[in-house]
Amino acid sequence: MCSSHRSLSCEACGAPVSAIDGREHFLCQFCDSLVFGQPLESCQDRIVTTEDEGDGTCPRCDQPLRVGKLDHRNVEYCQTCRGIWLSTNAFVDVLNGRRSNYRGPQLTPVPLDPKELDVRRPCPGCRRVMEVHPYHGKGNAVIDSCHRCLSIWLDPGEITSLERV
Ligand SMILES: [Zn+2]
Ligand SMILES: [Zn+2]
Ligand SMILES: [Zn+2]
Numbered sequence: 001m002c003s004s005h006r007s008l009s010c011e012a013c014g015a016p017v018s019a020i021d022g023r024e025h026f027l028c029q030f031c032d033s034l035v036f037g038q039p040l041e042s043c044q045d046r047i048v049t050t051e052d053e054g055d056g057t058c059p060r061c062d063q064p065l066r067v068g069k070l071d072h073r074n075v076e077y078c079q080t081c082r083g084i085w086l087s088t089n090a091f092v093d094v095l096n097g098r099r100s101n102y103r104g105p106q107l108t109p110v111p112l113d114p115k116e117l118d119v120r121r122p123c124p125g126c127r128r129v130m131e132v133h134p135y136h137g138k139g140n141a142v143i144d145s146c147h148r149c150l151s152i153w154l155d156p157g158e159i160t161s162l163e164r165v
Helices: 088-101 114-118 158-163
Strands: 025-027 034-036 047-057 064-070 073-077 084-087 131-135 141-146 151-154
Touching: 047 073, 047 084, 064 084, 073 088, 084 088, 088 151, 088 158, 114 131, 141 158
Parallel strands: none
Antiparallel strands: 025 034, 047 064, 064 073, 073 084, 084 151, 131 141, 141 151
């Protein structure tokens, strides 16, 4: 677990928030908001941010995504929940690159929370419901994908937990 544990409360409703295993952010059990301990520029997923508005809409926050980069691939991201929208090709490239460069400790994947498989969200591009499936391999994450847009939605921390092999 994170050693620099701070006591945080939810910005939206003021309730105490709880840590999520393997992620650097916290979840409000009361209103489902995500709370972050560090600025977006130094988030664990290493999103390179811009101020430019993208084409997509955040499936969680319902606000316009912004244009950014993950490594050198184009992505869009949500400045509020820090989710990332990218093409399936970009996802595979970024993940393979990060896995081969990863020099950190071998981490035991956190078991998937089966509840995550029940959450259905609209695609940031076409707004139709995305498919939800566990992405196995060596890290574990539940990812959302749209086969019409050939794109993937990643919740914050997911690319990072998949990278740790
Ligand atoms: Zn809250
Ligand atoms: Zn969002
Ligand atoms: Zn779509």
